[in-house]
Amino acid sequence: MSTRFGAGRVKRSLLHFFAGKVASAVGGLTAVLMVVHGLTVREFAAYSVLVGLVEMFTAVSGLGLQHVVLRYVPELYARYQQHALRQLVGLACALRSVLLFVLLSLAWWLAPVLAGWIGLGDLVDAFRVFLLVVGFRSLNQFLSMILESMLHQGISQLAFSLVALGRCWGMMWLTGFSSMNLLNVIWVECVCEIVATIIMLVGIVRSVRHGVADGHEGDQADDDPHWLRHQRPVLVKFAGWAYLQHLATLPFGGTTNRLVGGAMFGSMTMASFGFALSIYDYAKRYLPTQLLIGLIRPVVVARYATTGSFTRAAELCEQAMQFNLVLLAAMLAALAVSGDELLGMISNGKYMESSVIMLATLLVVLVLETQRVVLDVLTQMVNHYEILVSTNLFLSSSVVGGIVGYAWLGALAFPLANLAALVIAIWRTDRTLAGMGFVYKHDWTGAGWSLMSLLISTAAGRLARYAGLDWVSALIVAMLVFALFFVKLQLKPTLGFARDMIGSKQSKG
Structure with a gap:
């Protein structure tokens, strides 16, 4: 393993990562609650x-x-191919910026039409100003991917922390x-995103200009100044399939649900749905798989590039997935015991009706997502994005089920349709990878322990309420029971995941 992805770098990145995420979570959640x-x-x-416009424009302008x-x-950085790294990062940033500018300019011009399509016909000015947020936030997500791929978590987390704290202030x-x-x-939000863009651009320029000063001369591979030209056909093919599968999945999930909801729902239903989606988005952002994806992905890719072992990479991903299940089970238990009171407190009593069932359904969707x-x-790691195109198209078709089911189930029809589609799409992707020789082993035992912890802690909390305890005390009882099960059954695997993540199970390179 290159020293750039060795245990020391990963530990330092983890420290920056968690410090930044704590600041982002506190500041961002406080800002959302005030909104x-x-x-x-x-x-x-x-x-x-x-808010749904961000993902929409990010996907369309991506081009893979x-x-x-x-x-x-991660591969170029791990191999110290600095010329190729600079060329790739420079070209990618330039293309992405130009594409975003063109698309957002077109959207600005067509604002009266587009705003009407999503139920904002009399809010054209707000639509146009929000396009600035879309542009800078989308660009920031792209810049953060570059920084995180080089394990420069400190810079990206500083930028995101300032966005969250700036929004809060x-x-x-x-x-x-x-x-x-x-x-x-x-x-x-626009001002905060602009500040973050400046910080990350400065960080990227500094990172790609460095040679091998942060490593050892002996680690440097042949630094081909013509790598980009030689690899262009491979990169174009990879980007093309990646873009197609990304566009294929664009109509799936929260982004489209928000935009379709704006056109179909009334203000009260859309506000309640949007409130549940906001909590879902924060849960998704700070779960280990999504939370650590910026750290897990480069480590996984670098390990696969240097060792060629799919099994080791898949094991690390599955460990993160199991950690997700533990936290989602705890959240579902809290909703089952004291959901009405919790959401009423968070929303100041505005969006309590049906939000508990909606949020619980979204959390189950999140398990599969x-x-x-x-x-x-x-799939990205093994360069086979083409297998995701058909499954993602199937996922996207679930929006039709949501629209059809709205007459009977209301807004709940959309996440239920997403849930059903996810089950089939995951099974299909899993089987296709296995057929190509890339077998992903699921830890069904760990998933079973999470489910049992959820059921028993929920039962304990509900019994506490039946016994006359207030909702806060009953919630504490449920969480204590859940914590006991976690310590007994799942603490050791979680610590094993942390050790594996920083590379302490491997020989240092």
Whole structure:
């Protein structure tokens, strides 16, 4: 293993990673809660729809560039191929910026039409200003992928922490001066994203300009200054399949659900749905598989590039998946015991009705969605993105089931349709990889322990409520029971995952 992905670098990145994520989580969640409390139901419904534009424009403007970066930057960086690294990063950043500018300019011009399509016909100004947020946030996600692929977590986490804390301060300022409205919220987010863009661009320039000063001369491979030209056919093919599979999955999940909901739902239903999706988005962002994906992916790719072992890479991904299941089970237990009171407190009583069932369903969706992320990482790693195109098209067709089922199930039809599609798509991807010789082994025993912990801790909490305890005390009882099961059954595998992640199970390279 290259010293750039050795235990020392991974440990340092983990430290930066968790410090940054704590700041981001606290600042970001506080800002979101102030937005939920401060905006009117109609404004928050519109805000929930606008947030969906980020992923939409990110996917359309991608051209597979982010997938190329995630696959090849760790390999080039691990092998000290600095000329190739600079060429790849420079070209990718330039292309991505130009594509975003063109698309957002077109959207600005067509704003009256596009805003009408998603139920924001009288909020054209808010739509146009939010396009600035879309542009900078999408670019920041791309820049962070480059930094994280080189294990420069400190720079990317500093930028994201400043975004979260800046949003928090901005929302406090708006609240203090009674200026909380949709346009002002959007401008605060725009300023914060611009600051993050500047920080990450400076960090990338500094990172790719360095030679082998952070490693050893003996680690440097043949640094071919013409690598990009020689590898162009491979990169174009890889990017093409990656882009197709990304576009194929674009109509699937929260982004499309938000935009379709804006056109179909009333303000109250959309605001309630958007509230549940906001909590879901935060849960998704801070779960280990998604949370650590920026760290796991480069480590997995670098290990596979240097050892060629699919099994070792798959084991690390499965360990992260099991950690996800533990946390999701704990969240579901909390909802089952004291869901109404928790969501009522978070939303100031605005969005309690049906939000518990909606959020619980979304968390179950998240269980399967994180499994899909793991398979996506492994498929990318072995350069076979083409197998995801058909499964992602199938996933995207689930939006039709949501639209059809809306008449009977309301907004709940959308996550239920997503859930059913995920089961089939994951099974198909799993079998296709196995047929190509890449066997992914699931830890069904670990999943069973998580399910048992969920059921027993929920029963303990509900019994506590029946015995007359208030909802807070019953929630504490449920979480204590869950914690006992975790320590007894799953603490050792979790610690094993941490040791494997930093490479202490391997010989140092």
